[in-house]
Amino acid sequence: MHATTLGSTTARDLLHSLVDHGYSLATGVPCSLLNGAFRLLEEPGDDERLKTLRYVSAPREDSAVGIASGAVVAGERAVVLMQNSGLGYCLNVLTSFNLIYDVPVLLVVSWRGHDGNDAVEHDVIGAELLRLLDLFALPHTVLDPADAAGSVSHVLEQMDKEQRCGVLIVREGI
Numbered sequence: 286m287h288a289t290t291l292g293s294t295t296a297r298d299l300l301h302s303l304v305d306h307g308y309s310l311a312t313g314v315p316c317s318l319l320n321g322a323f324r325l326l327e328e329p330g331d332d333e334r335l336k337t338l339r340y341v342s343a344p345r346e347d348s349a350v351g352i353a354s355g356a357v358v359a360g361e362r363a364v365v366l367m368q369n370s371g372l373g374y375c376l377n378v379l380t381s382f383n384l385i386y387d388v389p390v391l392l393v394v395s396w397r398g399h400d401g402n403d404a405v406e407h408d409v410i411g412a413e414l415l416r417l418l419d420l421f422a423l424p425h426t427v428l429d430p431a432d433a434a435g436s437v438s439h440v441l442e443q444m445d446k447e448q449r450c451g452v453l454i455v456r457e458g459i
Contacts, residue, residue, distance in 0.1 A: 346371030
């Protein structure tokens, strides 16, 4: 199967699973590893399930967390898509709002630099991503491209159990 087709299938499965779990808002800052998901959010075509997932583009990752947090406080389920370098921008928002006031937002984070084969600016956070998430006690799951729905269910179970933001980590492009 062609990589783009596989990526689109995984992205579609991921987004369908979010819709199936009641997610109605997606926001974020584009990343090449999440390109298939962003493409589907921007142009769902005739996919009726994806049309129920509103997409709001954000200029920065911390702004996206703010948009999603507002939606969660208003009673919606919201997801933020970003690359791991953008997670640094979000730490203040997460620690001074979401983690204090129990506002659980799902973060779908691409794992740039996890294998040391990426642009140099991704090396540090790529090597330390899991320890950073553990440090802030953010439950996380690495996406299994063969079972995107199972990966989503697993991270959402962790989020619900701990009433915290959760992180679904995407290692390969989708």
